[in-house]
Amino acid sequence: MIPFEYRTPKNLKEVHAALKEFGSDAKLIAGGTALIIMMKQRLVRPACLISLRSVRGYNGIEASNGGLRIGGLATHRDVETSPLVRRRWPVLAETYHHVATLRVRNMATVGGGLAHADPNQDPPPTLIALGATVKATSASGSRVIPLDQFFTDYYETVLNPDEIITEVSIPRLPPNSGAAYLKFLPRTADDYATVSAAALLTLDKTGKTIADARIALGSAGNTPIRATEAEAVLRGQPVKPEAFAEAAEKAKAAADPVSDFRGSAGYKKEMAGVFVRRALEKALAAIREAARSKPARKAVKAIRKATTKGKKR
Numbered sequence: 001m002i003p004f005e006y007r008t009p010k011n012l013k014e015v016h017a018a019l020k021e022f023g024s025d026a027k028l029i030a031g032g033t034a035l036i037i038m039m040k041q042r043l044v045r046p047a048c049l050i051s052l053r054s055v056r057g058y059n060g061i062e063a064s065n066g067g068l069r070i071g072g073l074a075t076h077r078d079v080e081t082s083p084l085v086r087r088r089w090p091v092l093a094e095t096y097h098h099v100a101t102l103r104v105r106n107m108a109t110v111g112g113g114l115a116h117a118d119p120n121q122d123p124p125p126t127l128i129a130l131g132a133t134v135k136a137t138s139a140s141g142s143r144v145i146p147l148d149q150f151f152t153d154y155y156e157t158v159l160n161p162d163e164i165i166t167e168v169s170i171p172r173l174p175p176n177s178g179a180a181y182l183k184f185l186p187r188t189a190d191d192y193a194t195v196s197a198a199a200l201l202t203l204d205k206t207g208k209t210i211a212d213a214r215i216a217l218g219s220a221g222n223t224p225i226r227a228t229e230a231e232a233v234l235r236g237q238p239v240k241p242e243a244f245a246e247a248a249e250k251a252k253a254a255a256d257p258v259s260d261f262r263g264s265a266g267y268k269k270e271m272a273g274v275f276v277r278r279a280l281e282k283a284l285a286a287i288r289e290a291a292r293s294k295p296a297r298k299a300v301k302a303i304r305k306a307t308t309k310g311k312k313r
């Protein structure tokens with residue numbers, strides 16, 4: 001490995017100062033799971049590594065205005081095991097669970113994963129489907145970037161060299177909605193996806209018409225892809241297999257994968273359509289399951305309330 005300086009700032013101010021000192025010769029390092037490999041392969045040669053590991057206060061996971069806020073330094077394992085995420089955004093816990101192995105998830109951070117910008121990663125499609133935004137902070141302030149406008153190419157994002165991902169936010173889920181993430185893994189369980197698909201489906205009050213949909217694909221192009229045409233054909237349609245099939249065709253058309261050892265481009269394109277249809281079906285099943293269990297949850301709450309009152313007397 002090429003020699004480099006190593007800095008361990010304790011807060012964001014010190015991170016900004018180090019970034020200013022070294023300019024584009026510096027690289028932030030969080031979990032190090034991606035960066036160290038790239039350095040060993042000599043794809044990047046930073047003169048200075050600025051470690052984020054001692055920076056406190058940016059790894060929390062909390063509810064906010066009905067939505068979710070995740071600190072940029074939270075690990076994948078933090079998200080996967082958060083009781084709040086598991087209860088309210090189970091699709092997110094499931095998605096982070098799909099990343100690599102426990103060892104990687106214990107180290108890899110949410111911000112580091114997004115900044116790495118490998119289009120084969122698991123979290124971006126789900127986060128895009130959920131409408132996530134990224135907060136990027138520099139010495140001159142911070143800005144909020146919708147995640148579907150964040151990735152620009154292989155390993156490229158709109159982040160400036162002096163910006164740090166300090167937070168990822170997910171808005172409140174609309175009523176009558178369900179989400180799903182599916183990873184096509186024909187090789188081994190810890191592999192990257194051959195293709196992946198995430199969907200957020202929202203029904204209207206009757207439960208018979210699709211009010212809205214957000215669909216995103218992974219391993220299907222140079223960046224994660226939001227399949228906007230597939231979303232458009234679903235809006236206002238009755239909940240029928242034909243609508244899902246039409247959306248799957250549009251998603252297939254949006255996919256632009258490369259041939260590699262995980263499959264030919266043609267095969268991956270075909271699978272993109274299949275996995276979008278399945279993700280929509282799974283999201284619909286989640287809505288129906290939630291509707292079925294709602295009366296039961298209400299009854300449990302009523303019993304608990306009555307029991308507590310009885311105890312107080």
Ligand SMILES: Cc1cc2nc3c(=O)[nH]c(=O)nc-3n(C[C@H](O)[C@H](O)[C@H](O)COP(=O)(O)OP(=O)(O)OC[C@H]3O[C@@H](n4cnc5c(N)ncnc54)[C@H](O)[C@@H]3O)c2cc1C
Pocket residue numbers: 027028029030031032033034035036037052072073098099100101104107108109110111112113114115116120121122123159163164165166190191192193
């Ligand atoms: C063996 C292996 C298997 C894997 N399999 C999968 C998989 O199946 N699915 C999947 O999704 N991913 C997989 N990954 C990739 C993994 O998700 C990434 O390596 C990880 O998310 C990177 O996070 P990190 O914190 O380690 O980032 P680092 O390696 O520390 O940094 C990565 C990049 O982000 C920058 N950076 C770090 N933190 C920030 C920040 N807060 N703000 C701005 N820039 C920042 C760094 O400068 C660097 O350019 C795998 C990785 C390995 C090593």
